[in-house]
Amino acid sequence: MIAFVDLKAQYTSIRSEVDAAIQAVLASCQFTLGSEVAAFEQEFAAYCDSTHGVGVNTGTSALHLALLAAGIGPGDEVITVPFTFVATVSAIDYTGARPVFVDIDPISYTMDVHAVEAAITPHTRAIVPVHLYGQVADMDPILAIARRHGLIVIEDACQAHGAHYKGRRAGSMGDLGCFSFYPGKNLGACGEAGMVVTDRPDYARTLRMLRDWGAETKYHHVLRGYNFRMEAIQGAVLRVKLRRLEAWTEARRALAARYDDGLRACGVATPRVMAYARHVFHIYAIRCAERQQWQDALSARGIQTGIHYPTPVHLLPAFADLGYQVGQFPHAEQAAREVLSLPMYAELSPSQCDEVIDAVAALVLQDSRPARLAA
Numbered sequence: 001m002i003a004f005v006d007l008k009a010q011y012t013s014i015r016s017e018v019d020a021a022i023q024a025v026l027a028s029c030q031f032t033l034g035s036e037v038a039a040f041e042q043e044f045a046a047y048c049d050s051t052h053g054v055g056v057n058t059g060t061s062a063l064h065l066a067l068l069a070a071g072i073g074p075g076d077e078v079i080t081v082p083f084t085f086v087a088t089v090s091a092i093d094y095t096g097a098r099p100v101f102v103d104i105d106p107i108s109y110t111m112d113v114h115a116v117e118a119a120i121t122p123h124t125r126a127i128v129p130v131h132l133y134g135q136v137a138d139m140d141p142i143l144a145i146a147r148r149h150g151l152i153v154i155e156d157a158c159q160a161h162g163a164h165y166k167g168r169r170a171g172s173m174g175d176l177g178c179f180s181f182y183p184g185k186n187l188g189a190c191g192e193a194g195m196v197v198t199d200r201p202d203y204a205r206t207l208r209m210l211r212d213w214g215a216e217t218k219y220h221h222v223l224r225g226y227n228f229r230m231e232a233i234q235g236a237v238l239r240v241k242l243r244r245l246e247a248w249t250e251a252r253r254a255l256a257a258r259y260d261d262g263l264r265a266c267g268v269a270t271p272r273v274m275a276y277a278r279h280v281f282h283i284y285a286i287r288c289a290e291r292q293q294w295q296d297a298l299s300a301r302g303i304q305t306g307i308h309y310p311t312p313v314h315l316l317p318a319f320a321d322l323g324y325q326v327g328q329f330p331h332a333e334q335a336a337r338e339v340l341s342l343p344m345y346a347e348l349s350p351s352q353c354d355e356v357i358d359a360v361a362a363l364v365l366q367d368s369r370p371a372r373l374a375a
C-alpha cells in the first residue's frame, strides 16, 4: 500500500527529539503560549523573512485574526478565489465581511490577476491570494493593484511553508501572511496550530491581544478577543520539525521532478511550476478527464490519492447564499473536476514514486487504446 500521506514515517524518523520536546513541556507545566511558542514564533518568522510571528491555534484562526487586525468587518468585501480549502472563505465570513470570488489561472491554479480589478467595488478592503498546492500566487500584479486601490493583502500561505516568489518568501510579501501547521501540512504540529507573520509591529500587537481575549494586560480586555492561543507542545514540536523543513522540502521537490519525468513521458498533464516560483509541493496534482476511473484503478493497486478540492467554494451548499452560479468561474470548476493528487511526502521512496508512475502510465495506455483501435 502507498499512502497519500504517511505521518508515521515522519514521526518515526525524529521520534526521540519530538518525545524529548514534549516531555520538556510536560515537565515545565507551561502548557499554553510560553517560551517554546515565543521561540518558535521568532524562528518561523525569521524563516519567512518576516519581522513578527504570532502563534495561534489553527490556520483558520490565523486568517480570521489577520483580517480582524487589518480592520476588516461587516460591510466590507474581500476578494479571494473559489478554488481553495473552505477555511479561506470561512475566515472572511467570520469577520462579517463578504467573500467576493475571482477565477483562477488554469495553469498555476492561483488567483487570475487579470480578473481582480473588475471585482473591486467601493466596499473592497482586502485581497486574499491563496498559494495553492505550495506555489505562490503571482504577487507583484496583486500587490500593484492593492497599492493602486488602497487595499490590504493577506496571503493564505497555509500550503506554502518555504515557497518563494522571485526570491521572496511566502507570507512576507503581503501586509500579513497566514500559515497552518495542521498535521498534514508541509510543517505539521502534533495537533492543531497556525501563525500570522507580518512586518508591522502594530498588527503584531493587535494579533497578540486578539488571540488572548483581547487583553492588553491580564484581565484588562481592550478588544473583543478570542481564545486562539497556541499550545506549548505544538510550539516545541514545531521547533524540532522546522530544523528539518528545508530538507523535507527538497525531498518533495526531488519527488516532484521524478513524477514530472516519468509522467510527462507518457503524456500526463503534470503541475506547471511558474518561472517566478519555488514550488514546495504540498500537493502534487495531475489532471485527468476520467478522474473517478483513475482514482479507483489506483486504489485497486493500493495507491491512495486525494482531490483538492472536488467542489469550488462558490458551489458549496454552505455558501449558497452568496448567490454564485455554476459557470461563473469556469477554470476553478474545471480544475475541481479534473485534479488528482498523488502521494507526496518527504519519506515517499523513489521506488514507491516509480510504482505510482507505472500505475498512472498503465491508465494512460488503457485510455488511449480504444482511440487507437478506432483510428
Ligand SMILES: *Cc1c(COP(=O)(O)O)cnc(C)c1O
Pocket: 058, 059, 060, 061, 084, 085, 087, 088, 130, 156, 158, 159, 179, 180, 181, 182, 192, 193, 194
Ligand atoms: C489548511 C488550510 C487552511 C486552514 O488551516 P487549519 O489549520 O486547518 O485551520 C486554510 N487555507 C488553506 C489553503 C489550507 O490549506
